[in-house]
Amino acid sequence: MYERHILICAGTGCISSGADKVQEALIKSLQEHNLQDKVRIIMSGCHGFCEKGPLFIVFPEDVFYCGVQAEDVPELVEEYLIKGNMVERLLYKDPVSEEIVINHDKIMFYSKQQRLALRNCGVIDPENIDEYIIRGGYLGLKNALKMEPSEVVEEIKSSGLRGRGGAGFPTGMKWQFCLSSEGAKKYVVCNADEGDPGAFMDRSLLEGDPHAVLEGMMITGQAINADEGYIYVRSEYPLAIQRLRTAIRQAEEYGMLGENILGFGFNFKVKIKEGAGAFVCGEETALLASIEGRRGVPRHRPPFPAVEGLWNKPTVINNVETLANVPLILRRGAEQFASVGTEGSKGTKVFALTGKVNNTGLVEVPMGITIREVVFDIGGGIRFGKKFKAAQIGGPSGGCIPEEHLDLPIDFDSLTAAGAMMGSGGLVVVDEDTCMVDLARYFLSFTKKESCGQCIPCRIGTNQMYDILEDITEGRGKPEDVALLEELATAVKKGSMCGLGQTAPNPVLTTLRYFRDEYEAHVNEKRCPALVCKPLLQYYIDAEKCIGCQRCIKACPVDAITGEKKQPHEIDQELCTQCSACFDACPKKVSAVVVVSEGLKTEEEVEVCEEGCKCQS
């Protein structure tokens, strides 16, 4: 009989920060103290708090140790497990109050969350089907198999579940279309081609609770009369793929997959198709083309996949998170699911919270929660006491929500109205040190590269917008550029064929809408207010503060700084390349190097000084 259970997070994040070494050390240490029969180690899926990993949680008392390394393990075993003394330095400290929090559910990061889709992540061993079953796994499927397909569809419809992949299309309606489509052969496809930079919701789900996704697919199969499913997953997710394969094998062994499942005469098999990393393959028709072995590019819709999908057969294609919610609805009923969330957006949504907040990681929140709660409560506020500037929601095609919309409820319709979108759930928080023009440029650099190249607006339009944004951030902006950007963004949004093109201009459109003054500063005054765009910056040395240590002179790669030892140094603006080496080299206590963005002079404004040069000073 075990006295204690220790959950070590084995998500990709924690593994890369050393979780597997922690496991090894723990096994060793327990053996040394002959505790191997008293303490059970569970390598769980992702807990979401990747920033603080590796996580090490001790049950039953729920003590939350974080940032644990292999060398800490002997101390934890001896001090805490044996002697019962808290190892304080490994406990969580609230970034705002600076108080120590012992229990994991008392941590703000977790306490405002509602983990439904992620219900098993970090709780069970994802490589053990029994743990999934003990937690109610495959009960939803059993319920579904007792129902008529149309009844299953009705249940999903009344739950109000909407697709978590981006567009938020009502899942039940999609299933209904597919169920009504004629044809003996139908497919269920799981879209696990998570491509947004920084997003890892789907990966964590697949790694932490693969059976939930499988069960969701099978329930879908029952609802639309399909007997075959594909999981299209990025090949960059080796752990997810491995756990999926294990899960499929175990489900097959248990008779949960294959012929005559649970004795209901229902057949279902699942195949894994590894994607090669094209962002556009997350678009459903491109994804299907890729499974079929063709070039992964979108096609015109209609016909929608529910009518003509994989190999021209009716196909339901749902995202990982959507599918993970499905077993819950079938197990607990639509009503209970619909009790969470808002009128138009039911249930929860998982976000990858990143950027300039104190707590980053994977969070699942009820629909309708405000951006403020996510950023300041769960995220613990902005780092280093900086000022919040915007929340970029919805991945590279999402939009930037400014401070005045901090109390915007997070649901499909409110976000779209504000110019952003739910997307697959990326949430990047930016502070006052972020240049919004540069941020737009960054996102466009991604979307323009990932455009499939078929339709003119997206292929050329995104590239053109990027070129203009690059010019603006490098001081080559022209007065007409802001209007041109707006026209291009509108045309690309309206003219493009698929979701990628239609949403790619969102970062430009929202930053133009909420931060137009930053664009104008860049274009008209050649100034970057956030001091980000290097070519628009000037570095000076404050003669009063400079101690003449010559550190900056040594650091400068272009020999732009002169000055005798113990004498104030000076930067030659003609030679300076704004590389920031001097700024970094200057001792923090001194801080004599200052950065400003005072505006480059235009050709006409440059006065020819006595020496005949066109210096900026």
Place this chain on the structure above:
Amino acid sequence: MSELITLTIDGVEIKAEKGTSILRAALENGIYIPHLCDHQDLTSVGICRVCLVEIEGRRPTVSCMTPVEEGMVVTTSSEELDMTRKVNMELLILHHDYDCQNCAKNSYCKLQELTRYVGIDEERISAMRAPALDFPIDDSNPYYQRDMNKCVLCGICVRTCEEIQGDECIDFAFRGIETRISVLGDKPIIDSTCVTCGECVSRCPVGALVPQKAIEPTYEVETVCPFCGCGCNILVGARGGKLVSSTAVEDSPVSGGSLCVKGRYGLSFVNSPERLTTPLIRRDGELVEASWEEAISLISEKLGQYKGDQFATIASAKCTVEDNYVLQKFTRAVMGTNNIDHCARL
């Protein structure tokens, strides 16, 4: 004739067969909707986005991919549509080598047609960031050349190769702005499986695929291809007493508007300097030039000595019906023998 559907385009009521796209229905009824990637012989794909229309009660969509429906109310032009289309065209033109005077497609160019119709804002184009158009021209094929600086990526060539020729030797390659039409391994076209049927060249709407030596004919005559037994109808163009072009007759019942490499590009044997131009008579072992009078009188005198079965004729399957009729009549009626055959068995 299948079911007829009534719809309204720009206030004009038209009828179209069920299953027709709005674009085709409009064009058949004399209503122009600008379009680029759509081609009557090929599957529609809706990738150029030029044929955008508004349909009452729906979001704007491309007319080439939308089948007509009873009572549909379609608008082809509005402020929003025009603007979207205009910017779209401007972006395309920005990435097109606009050297019209030196282009073989000048005045047949679809891009010119579209620009004329849509109208473009020169000021906006000049405000845009122009790319360097420096793809090398691929002239590895002896009959046609590929200039990717002029390609508009409509994909008509790709679909032609797939749907008409069935060869699938070209496809879209690379992504984003790097996208271009290429062959396996991004090699010169001559190293691909291309069979030089020229079907894509004849359908390319711009100057990206043009014949190597495009010479405008003075006039064209409809005749029949002289090669295999298919008997494709061709329009042969001539200039200065030489054949300079050959194109398919579009509604040919035989070929349906297609041709192969030989019919399209293989007729220059007619212009060969090695053609026989005078009769030749063997004198002292050598074939020397002679007049028709000499040749005919020599032949008739000689053949007079071989009437009956010691004479034989080999006729030709390349000659006309009339030639063959006269030849067998001559053999039978004048030479008195049935010793006539041709290469039907070879």
Place this chain on the structure above:
Amino acid sequence: MAGLATTLGSGAMTNTIGEVSDSACIMAIGTSTTEAHPIIGYQVKKAVRRGAKLIVANPQEVPLVRFADLFLQIRPGSDVALLMGMARVIVEEGLHNQQYIEERTENFEAFKESLSEFSLDFVSDITGVPEEKIVEAARMYAQNSPASLLYCMGITQHSHGTDNVLALSNLALITGNLGNISGGVNPLRGQNNVQGACDMGSLPNVYTGYQKVEDEGARQKFEGSWKIELNPKPGLTHTEIFDAAYRNDVKALYLVGENPVLTEANASHSIEAMEKLEFFVVQDIFLNETAQKADVVLPAASFAEKNGTFVNTERRVQRVRKVIEPVGEAKPDWWIISAIANEMGAEGFAYNSAADIFREISAVTPSYAGITYERLEHGGIQWPCPAEDHPGTPVLHTEKFNTPSGKGKLMPLSYRPSEDCCDFDFPLILTTERSLYQFHSTMTRYSEGLDELSGGEHIKINPADAERMGIADGDLVKVKSRRGELEVKARITRRSQPGVAALSFHFAECPTNLLTSSALDPVAKTPETKVCAISIEKA
């Protein structure tokens, strides 16, 4: 074409090119359609895209195989075995069309009897095709209607070519695939106007429209029209003419637009025969290898320099129009012949135009009776077209066959091996094929660019054979047959099956037909250029 004439009454494509794309099943045998008839190749590929089943039977892995549901890589010369084997499967499995057989064919019992020879293991042994593939092909052809049979020289250029054609007609008859749209038995004619030359009686045994010279009535009709007494004895065929010249029985030869030095089987024999002629006239547009041996060479106008008509492989009579003036002093062929006839004092050759001649053709040829130049202005017409108000005939035999009984005759057949057999000295089979970029031997060699695309002549050898013989790709090899030898570069490719090598016959530099056999089909007198025993060694 003698084969189809026996069983169906007409030797021509029974259906129309445009119908091919609507077939439910296409069996292409002895044809590299995409190379030799590219436009028909498009139709086949279109049919496949629309869901038709495609069976390709060929000794070579021709490009069409890429689109095939089933590829039967048969040994050269084993076609009768394959086709009769398929027929046996169809009859045994009851897939034949009993009603059609009863109503429209005769001789079924005798035919059925002859199938006993073609057991699956026997057929598999002869053809080299696994038994299950033969069964699959039989089912595929019989169960997908309409089914179209396409064939070309790979069927006819054999010492048993007529049997091959009969076997095809049998297959179509027992499945009811004659007289239906998109079905039929469809020989693809190699040259632009083979059909027209045949229709016009450029054959030793028939006048125009296949009216037999031996037939008293036909002869009297032509004697009346031409106002001269005619020879009732059928003449010599192509290959026989050269044999007769070799024996000095034929002393004068008038040869138009051909190059037998390259195209005639067992070419060295033909060359010797030409050298023995006392008087030899060649009429051509180029001074080709054959013309160089003539006593008189006459410059002919090319297709673009004269008016007239061509008849394509689907019996469609189409207008050829003059585009430019003939080069130099070149003249239309009909003008030259007429001038000679006139010079010899003959009557009935006072033609002023091709139209004059065509009027005479319509008058003496029942199947052309309704065709006029005026009607052809509006597009081609498919014969038979017996009257001016007749629209022409896209599909033959829709109601009855042109046989005496009106029924299609099923022909009992037995398997005969090819004449030229392999032995220790000549262990490989050589077969001939065409290149897409070339056309027979002459015209295309003078069109710039095509040579570049075709890449010149190579003998195509299977990798296994090449390895055994120590030959690498690009090696110069010496190819020998019982009749001659030549040198050519080797191309190692799986297109050829083990034991079989292939050459085209387009290139004067590589006169393939020095090697080939002139063993003739006993009925059609077609030489066996498709099967020839050879040896290959490094040169």
